[in-house]
Amino acid sequence: xxxxxxxxxxxxxxxxxxxxxxxxxxxxxxxxxxxxxxxxxxxxxxxxxxxxxxxxxxxxxxxxxxxxxxxxxxxxxxxxxxxxxxxxxxxxxxxxxxxxxxxxxxxxxxxxxxxxxxxxxxxxxxxxxxxxxxxxxxxxxxxxxxxxxxxxxxxxxxxxxxxxxxxxxxxxxxxxxxxxxxxxxxxxxxxxxxxxxxxxxxxxxxxxxxxxxxxxxxxxxxxxxxxxxxxxxxxxxxxxxxxxxxxxxxxxxxxxxxxxxxxxxxxxxxxxxxxxxxxxxxxxxxxxxxxxxxxxxx
Amino acid sequence: xxxxxxxxxxxxxxxxxxxxxxxxxxxxxxxxxxxxxxxxxxxxxxxxxxxxxxxxxxxxxxxxxxxxxxxxxxxxxxxxxxxxxxxxxxxxxxxxxxxxxxxxxxxxxxxxxxxxxxxxxxxxxxxxxxxxxxxxxxxxxxxxxxxxxxxxxxxxxxxxxxxxxxxxxxxxxxxxxxxxxxxxxxxxxxxxxxxxxxxxxxxxxxxxxxxxxxxxxxxxxxxxxxxxxxxxxxxxxxxxxxxxxxxxxxxxxxxxxxxxxxxxxxxxxxxxxxxxxxxxxxxxxxxxxxxxxxxxxxxxxxxxxxxxxxxxxxxxxxxxxxxxxxxxxxxxxxxxxxxxxxxxxxxxxxxxxxxxxxxxxxxxxxxxxxxxxxxxxxxxxxxxxxxxxxxxxxxxxxxxxxxxxxxxxxxxxxxxxxxxxxxxxxxxxxxxxxxxxxxxxxxxxxxxxxxxxxxxxxxxxxxxxxxxxxxxxxxxx
Numbered sequence: 001x002x003x004x005x006x007x008x009x010x011x012x013x014x015x016x017x018x019x020x021x022x023x024x025x026x027x028x029x030x031x032x033x034x035x036x037x038x039x040x041x042x043x044x045x046x047x048x049x050x051x052x053x054x055x056x057x058x059x060x061x062x063x064x065x066x067x068x069x070x071x072x073x074x075x076x077x078x079x080x081x082x083x084x085x086x087x088x089x090x091x092x093x094x095x096x097x098x099x100x101x102x103x104x105x106x107x108x109x110x111x112x113x114x115x116x117x118x119x120x121x122x123x124x125x126x127x128x129x130x131x132x133x134x135x136x137x138x139x140x141x142x143x144x145x146x147x148x149x150x151x152x153x154x155x156x157x158x159x160x161x162x163x164x165x166x167x168x169x170x171x172x173x174x175x176x177x178x179x180x181x182x183x184x185x186x187x188x189x190x191x192x193x194x195x196x197x198x199x200x201x202x203x204x205x206x207x208x209x210x211x212x213x214x215x216x217x218x219x220x221x222x223x224x225x226x227x228x229x230x231x232x233x234x235x236x237x238x239x240x241x242x243x244x245x246x247x248x249x250x251x252x253x254x255x256x257x258x259x260x261x262x263x264x265x266x267x268x269x270x271x272x273x274x275x276x277x278x279x280x281x282x283x284x285x286x287x288x289x290x291x292x293x294x295x296x297x298x
Numbered sequence: 299x300x301x302x303x304x305x306x307x308x309x310x311x312x313x314x315x316x317x318x319x320x321x322x323x324x325x326x327x328x329x330x331x332x333x334x335x336x337x338x339x340x341x342x343x344x345x346x347x348x349x350x351x352x353x354x355x356x357x358x359x360x361x362x363x364x365x366x367x368x369x370x371x372x373x374x375x376x377x378x379x380x381x382x383x384x385x386x387x388x389x390x391x392x393x394x395x396x397x398x399x400x401x402x403x404x405x406x407x408x409x410x411x412x413x414x415x416x417x418x419x420x421x422x423x424x425x426x427x428x429x430x431x432x433x434x435x436x437x438x439x440x441x442x443x444x445x446x447x448x449x450x451x452x453x454x455x456x457x458x459x460x461x462x463x464x465x466x467x468x469x470x471x472x473x474x475x476x477x478x479x480x481x482x483x484x485x486x487x488x489x490x491x492x493x494x495x496x497x498x499x500x501x502x503x504x505x506x507x508x509x510x511x512x513x514x515x516x517x518x519x520x521x522x523x524x525x526x527x528x529x530x531x532x533x534x535x536x537x538x539x540x541x542x543x544x545x546x547x548x549x550x551x552x553x554x555x556x557x558x559x560x561x562x563x564x565x566x567x568x569x570x571x572x573x574x575x576x577x578x579x580x581x582x583x584x585x586x587x588x589x590x591x592x593x594x595x596x597x598x599x600x601x602x603x604x605x606x607x608x609x610x611x612x613x614x615x616x617x618x619x620x621x622x623x624x625x626x627x628x629x630x631x632x633x634x635x636x637x638x639x640x641x642x643x644x645x646x647x648x649x650x651x652x653x654x655x656x657x658x659x660x661x662x663x664x665x666x667x668x669x670x671x672x673x674x675x676x677x678x679x680x681x682x683x684x685x686x687x688x689x690x691x692x693x694x695x696x697x698x699x700x701x702x703x704x705x706x707x708x709x710x711x712x713x714x715x716x717x718x719x720x721x722x723x724x725x726x727x728x729x730x731x732x733x734x735x736x737x738x739x740x741x742x743x744x745x746x747x748x749x750x751x752x753x754x755x756x757x758x759x760x761x762x763x764x765x766x767x768x769x770x771x772x773x774x775x
Contacts, residue, residue, distance in 0.1 A: 048390050048391065048393055048394030048414075049393060049394070049413070049414060049416060049417060051394065051395070051396040052394045052395070052396075133591075134588065134591070134596070134600075135586070135587055135588035135591065136586070136588050136599070136600040136603050136605045137599075137600075137603055152587055153587040153588050153589075153590055153591050154591075155591040156525075156526070156587070156588065156589070156590030156591035156592075157590070157753070158753050158755070161591075241526075241527070241591070242526065242527060242528050243527060244526060244527020244528070244590075244746075244749050245526075245527050245590055245591075245749045245752070245753050246527065246746075246749045246750040246752075246753035246755050247527070247746055247749070247750070248753075258742060261383075261387050262383070262386075262738045262739075262742065263738050263739045263742075264390055264413075264738075265739075
């Protein structure tokens with residue numbers, strides 16, 4: 001009967017729960033215990049000397065989080081960085097996927113070549129970027145200088161440094177978006193496209209009214225994946241600018257790293273970390289809601 | 299029994315002194331043979347200890363010569379090398395866990411010793427123990443300023459580390475260019491441009507501007523700096539700050555030498571500090587524009603590539619420069635004088651013992667400390683093909699072969715800076731940053747605010763005012 005209705009009986013549910021309990025317990029140990037520990041840490045001054053010690057400090061750390069001008073500034077930089085990288089990656093990735101999809105021959109080779117950047121570790125991308133942009137021997141610095149586009153120190157100047165780290169991230173992760181969108185394009189109904197062509201629709205119209213609506217769910221998935229990644233972005237900036245010059249690239253993960261692992265102010269770091277987690281959850285929920293709405297609509 | 303051991307050890311010391319006169323080829327074997335009979339050296343035989351170190355030349359040299367220590371003591375040493383930032387994290391977490399994953403610790407005076415000195419063994423425990431080998435030539439043989447700066451905290455009684463390496467910032471310049479353009483520069487600038495005891499920072503600026511104006515075809519700029527928003531920027535600025543008579547805290551030399559838990563109010567808004575900040579901003583305007591994205595390695599690479607004629611830089615880069623196309627073309631001098639003095643920032647470190655280690659491991663660690671900082675091991679390091687570093691002991695500099703190596707051609711390139719270094723470490727020349735537990739945070743404030751000044755976002759006055767406010771909040775002044 002349970003099988004027929006699709007609802008398991010209470011007895012069967014108990015059995016399934018018992019079977020899952022070891023895995024659930026393990027999961028709780030490795031996620032919930034650290035999670036609650038961090039919450040507890042955020043209400044304490046944590047000292048490492050002579051063993052880990054907690055001294056209850058009430059809401060001090062939380063008050064700092066919301067009044068610290070450095071944290072506020074880092075959040076603003078993070079938001080700008082987040083919008084710029086994710087926005088560019090979505091646009092360029094979609095364009096790239098559409099171009100590859102339109103190829104009749106050699107698409108496999110092109111895809112393989114396009115995917116290379118995302119297989120390089122972000123630390124290496126940072127090192128490559130630093131090398132290429134070095135004002136004394138960097139190829140890109142030299143090219144920009146020779147063409148008269150920019151003759152300063154890219155990673156040492158306030159605006160250009162931010163542009164450089166954004167472009168490094170875009171270079172690395174646009175292929176991932178392209179790959180996801182490409183998978184989505186395969187599901188665009190050919191018969192509707194052919195019908196549109198028969199009716200004399202131009203490419204722009206097909207793109208706007210058939211292709212993009214057909215892959216909107218996939219686009220949201222790509223957006224979700226990249227957004228989650230962009231929030232915790234760290235390696236490239238850490239290697240290239242370390243948050244400088246003048247704190248212009250000090251996004252919140254770099255600030256958090258300083259607080260936690262350079263100043264060892266672990267209680268405050270816990271509070272900052274939790275705000276990052278909350279932001280990630282909010283962004284993820286927003287995308288999930290959008291995704292569900294899209295599903296209902298389609 | 300005790301007396302006999304002591305005498306026996308002293309005999310071993312005589313052997314060690316004799317070894318210092320021997321050539322490098324047989325040194326490793328001779329060191330082991332000369333001391334193998336000493337029971338004290340084998341008291342922890344069979345023990346394995348862990349040594350965590352920054353990836354520095356002395357450790358590279360020691361890692362390559364560990365066999366002689368193992369032969370001498372029967373102790374196995376596992377060395378973990380990494381960048382300083384990662385090392386500090388591992389050591390802090392080790393202390394936090396109350397464990398001893400690492401028995402011998404490369405204890406940076408500012409990032410490890412000041413905040414975690416209570417986690418290190420007071421080495422007087424071993425120095426005063428007759429059962430232990432004595433430190434060859436005594437701890438008096440270490441350069442005094444380095445012993446205090448690297449080994450002590452707050453008082454002169456406790457000793458937490460033995461000086462292990464001693465990078466110090468000096469003036470590195472293209473001697474070939476200074477000689478080639480000497481007369482022209484002298485005529486144009488109105489003073490002798492060759493670096494000397496009397497050269498001032500203002501003259502350094504004028505020399506830099508002279509080269510940057512395209513007077514020498516070999517280089518594009520006069521000076522390069524390690525002015526990335528990073529620790530290197532604080533180091534570069536500190537030379538100027540101290541030279542102009544400024545300091546981070548009152549009683550700055552004492553705070554630098556012995557350190558303190560409560561340094562008091564920040565002094566960066568003093569007239570001398572403000573003057574230093576103004577000059578530094580002016581200097582960086584004529585420097586290679588790449589300076590604001592270089593740390594010490596970046597600026598050294600650019601110098602090696604012929605981008606500019608001079609730089610304030612850690613002396614240990616002499617080794618790589620003398621192994622490059624610039625071999626024989628580089629000169630070394632103490633940094634220029636300001637209105638107050640010449641200040642050469644010291645960045646040395648000692649090695650200490652984790653107090654959480656078991657007594658047996660602590661003994662083994664002590665033997666390693668004595669061996670690793672002995673004159674013979676430092677000489678061995680100087681001659682090493684894989685690493686090197688610079689001795690922290692006066693007796694090594696007094697060795698005839700080391701003295702001979704201070705002029706080219708030499709097989710010990712770091713010794714080309716020896717005369718400069720011995721001057722730079724003297725009282726009145728050495729520059730010491732504050733040794734306080736909150737240093738990492740204070741350091742970050744300093745280089746961040748300076749970076750804003752160099753980016754043109756703040757004036758020198760605003761920079762120093764903002765830095766003072768933040769630092770006072772951090773140290774609770």
